[in-house]
Amino acid sequence: MKQLQRQSGTRRDEDIPISQTSLYSPKALKHPKSLSRSISYLLKEQRLLFILVGILIGSTFFILQPSLYHLSSGTHNHLIARSNSFAGNRESITYYDHNGVMETNSVENKNNYKYHNGGRVPVGIGRKRKRIVVTGGAGFVGSHLVDKLIARGDDVIVIDNFFTGRKENVVHLFGNPRFELIRHDVVEPILLEVDQIYHLACPASPVHYKYNPVKNIKTNVMGTLNMLGLAKRIGARFLLTSTSEVYGDPLEHPQKETYWGHVNPIGVRSCYDEGKRTAETLTMDYHRGAGIEVRIARIFNTYGPRMCLDDGRVVSNFVSQVIRKQPMTVYGDGKQTRSFQYVSDLVDGLVALMENEHVGPFNLGNPGEFTMLELAEVVKETIDPGAKIEFKPNTADDPHKRKPDISKAKELLNWEPKISLHKGLPLMVTDFQNRILNEDEGKGNK
Template identity: 60%
Template sequence: MKAGHDITVVDNFFTGVKANVEHWIGHANFELIHQDIVNPLFVEVDEIYHLASPASPPHYMFNPVKTIKTNTIGTINMLGLAKRVGAKVLIASTSEVYGDPEVHPQPETYWGHVNPIGPRACYDEGKRVSETLSYAYAKHEKVSVRVARIFNTHGPRMHMNDGRVVSNFILQALRNEPITVYGSGKQTRSFQFVSDLVDGLIALMESNYTQPVNLGNPTEHTINEFAKIIKDLVGGESQIISKSAVEDDPQRRKPDITRAMTYLNWKPKVGLKEGLKMTINYFKEELRKSQNKTQ
């Protein structure tokens, strides 16, 4: 928007909220369409960022068939639109295509270790198929595609109750509730701040690089370390407690970002604690607003 582009946002608001874009409503360059991309979309565009799909386990497991449809039929609709209007299309894939990886850190050349019938399969396999579709359209229909494999991301405007590690831990700490760690807590994650991801997506779209690219922060922490970092940043009285492990929960997650650094000149700039402070401040404000509403 700030660079002068006309932007059309298409959302079915399954996990999004209008409040996240309300500051753009009424702007001359902005249009908002309330639609599900499982239904064909007819617009004139020259770039498509296909970001649609619930991405947190509680959301994508809530309606697994819907998740698969969004990543298959929805992706076909976006690739078909790109073909019709000659647009470049960026597919938001995920680190989940690597499953519970047997290679560490994960390079884009790794094919993954995914349970095709497990509770996470609707998302993992949905995204794997969306990548397959992208390269089929690129090869046979000459569609210009970019594929970003996005690792754990956090920041302001996250859905408060999306069930992800970041939002769970921050909300629990802010409410002085126990911070719940599932399994041993020794499983690892790598968290990037949302502004770094946006920069990476734009750099990928503007590049001529067509193979999948990992976008994530390679600084790795165990879930136990992460719980302690958030507890220390928030303060309060929360205790860290353990619960039984979640099925098919990946044990290690860390991107190899050599491709992004080489071909996009991209790497994360925002440190973990710096980004978490901004996310915590956002959550504090949202909690305050919701408390005011209920009073």
């Protein structure tokens, strides 16, 4: 048996070819090309000449590039300086009438430029484009803010339920690829991806917020909560437009941001006054508790094109009544005081606050103070010297004095209003005349 095994084993070894038993050896590598073959390849068809020409062109470009940059920069700054010398220190205020026709008026402005490489360049140049949502963006102030943001190159989403806002205020932006309009009530949540949130949504005139006080409170509370929640979710910077009404009928004059106010919490105006105070509380609690970047602006009386014709505010009331040949209605003795800022000044303040690093609150208003009778005289001078005045009993909780202290905004935001009432009021009158006389807007209120 052992012999059979030995014989079979021997035969098995003999049957295996020698090539299978030998160790694997890799295939011999080819010899690399010789130096002479490489040189001949470069010389063939003038390849070396093309390589040298390419190196020469590239070297010339990098040598001349700095001088070309300085030359173009100097020419650019020269052109800017020439354009500024022609323009002087004046700024064009542009707005659109009800037909979308652009109207331009010139006012003084010296702070809308910054120095760059030796020349004066508009502030908006060279900045990163942002995606911004403006709640209430079809309203009076909101539409002017949207115009400014679009003009400087941002993408803007307007959210508005059109209770007081009007499509006519933003119709000139329809078709602009950087503008979007969403019909939505901020009382309901919404999901968006943006960098900044300007929260303006809320009826701000007595006629409108007294129409549905509970809805106004919901807008101030639930609407602000929803937009703060959105800011927290996506990491956006949030700006709340509060109001000088948080000061109520003030015992301090002029009013500073440190003043806590004198508000009737159960009065007919409290839905707006206390609603905004609650909105400020929510904003600060989100800032302290959730680390949200927030800004708070307290807006004083503002006027300008696109105001609602019959919103109960004193400027729009007086202008509408005089254009319609009606007597101006003065409540009480007419000695109550207000301050009036033109809408473009307010928009500049809002943008300055959003782009700054200070939370606020900041008073944004014109410290020029007028009694109602003095305002009536300015309106008469502007529209019709023969206009009449009619006195009626004063409304409840109407503040006797209202004047902002804007020293904080001047120091930290480098902002102050530029347009006086005598310069701004004619711009508003032109807009109101077009809408009342040509379109008969608000005809039923005559």
